[in-house]
Amino acid sequence: MRKRNDAFKFLHHFIVLMEGQAIGFGQYYCCADAEEEWYGEVQLNEIYSIDYLIGEEAQLGKGFGTGIVGLLTEAVFQKNNSKRIICSAGT
Numbered sequence: 001m002r003k004r005n006d007a008f009k010f011l012h013h014f015i016v017l018m019e020g021q022a023i024g025f026g027q028y029y030c031c032a033d034a035e036e037e038w039y040g041e042v043q044l045n046e047i048y049s050i051d052y053l054i055g056e057e058a059q060l061g062k063g064f065g066t067g068i069v070g071l072l073t074e075a076v077f078q079k080n081n082s083k084r085i086i087c088s089a090g091t
Contacts, residue, residue, distance in 0.1 A: 010029050010030060010033035010034065011027050011028075011029050012027060012028050012029065012075070013025060013026070013027040014026045014027065014072075016052075016054070016064070016068060018059065018064070022055070023054060023055060023056040023059045023064070024052065024053050024054040024055045024056065024059070024064070024068070025052065025053055025055070026050065026051065026052040026053075026068045026071070026072050027050070027051050027052075027072075028048050028049065028050045028051075028072050028075060028076050028085075029048065029049060030046075030047070030048055030080070030082075031047045031048060031049055031086070032047070034049070046081055046082050046083040046084070047082070047083065047084045047085070047086060048076045048080065048082045048084070048085050048086075049085065049086055049087060049088070050069065050072040050073065050076065050085055050087055051087075052065060052068040052069065052072065054068075073085060
């Protein structure tokens with residue numbers, strides 16, 4: 001969070017709340033703006049990546065991840081000149 005207006009200003013990040021309590025986060029970014037290598041040999045213009053995390057174990061398996069992915073996807077396609085979303089199957 002310290003560098004959110006500096007080195008990480010390309011990230012669009014959100015806190016996930018349930019009844020006013022933070023239970024996780026989500027973020028999206030244009031792949032051309034990130035300095036990562038996992039994308040492989042793809043054209044990065046107009047391609048975005050999304051990430052999310054449910055941080056409260058009690059909230060796992062309740063469909064919140066599906067909802068977060070849906071909201072992030074909607075945000076990417078509505079607010080940006082995006083053509084595709086790609087994700088890493090990280091742990």
